[in-house]
Amino acid sequence: MSSIGIIGSEGRMGKALALAVEAAGLTLAGGIGRGGNPADIAARSDVLIDFSAPAALPANLDAAVQAGIPIVIGTTGISEADHAAIDTAARAIPVLQTGNTSLGVTLLAHLVREAASKLGVEWDIEIVEMHHRMKVDAPSGTAILLGEAAAEGRGIDLAPNSDRGRDGHTGIRKPGNIGFAALRGGTVAGEHSVILAGEEERITLSHLAENRMIFAHGAVKAAGWLIGKAPGRYTMPQVLGL
Structure with a gap:
């Protein structure tokens, strides 16, 4: 054994x-x-x-x-x-x-990769995550994993094509970039949503960890x-x- x-x-x-x-x-x-x-x-x-x-x-x-x-x-x-x-x-x-060992998140990343590969850059991608107040790193490893899946689907590198920590007068959204937002509070084990926003329609792929x-x-x-x-x-x- x-x-x-x-x-x-x-x-x-x-x-x-x-x-x-x-x-x-x-x-x-x-x-x-x-x-x-x-x-x-x-x-x-x-x-x-x-x-x-x-x-x-x-x-x-x-x-x-x-x-x-x-x-x-x-x-x-x-x-x-x-x-x-x-x-x-x-x-x-x-x-x-891996940034996340959840089997559900693993499948979610696969779906994100497929969606990003099928939809053009006119579909904006935003990743929103929330974790407990004690988490020390942001974005979470899972958020980065999902961002990498989206970038891979588009055939681009994530680092030069991501937006993090928007504040102030940032100007319009750069086409093709992948955005991140990190929320912290309470005892949340982990919540992640990948939003693909197109013209007059939106797809949201989500995963919630209960513990x-x-x-x-x-x-x-x-x-x-x-x-x-x-x-x-x-x-x-x-x-x-x-």
Whole structure:
């Protein structure tokens, strides 16, 4: 039976992951919190799930590589340098990194990509997300994931074609850009809407997370799927066969 190690086990997601491992009938190898040594948990796991912090990512990747085991990375707010480190690790082990492990969000991103590819740039795309008051990064990793799906559907790069944090006299909307709005408050687990606004009609594709267990269940499913794969970078759509 596969054993799963959790990095970031003391956080809310870490506790949800422990419940999801149990619900899936898998073995929990244990977990580490802030200040823990990832090599300790990697040594007794078949796969790691990391929902810790960007600052811990290099050590977590190194532990997975040294142990020769896969790792699922759900940590958000990671940088280009972090992505480069993930690319390096993926030459030695299977790595699945995503801004959202929800199976529903994975399917939503697929629908957004398809919609953006079929509709022209005259359809404006806006992404609105809301999370609990304790979330520290914005836009959310999920919002960026959805923006990347829209950009991929249009065959463009997201970074130079996105609008964030509008304020003041901004001028008219730049055609073809993808807009983001981030809301924070209360205990919202996660709400995301992708609005495609055309002339006299509008399409809204939405996902509402009722609690963190949806992310935990998706991460555990991805972890089990990743075991035995060849080294490389993998995605949640591959887990669903999309």
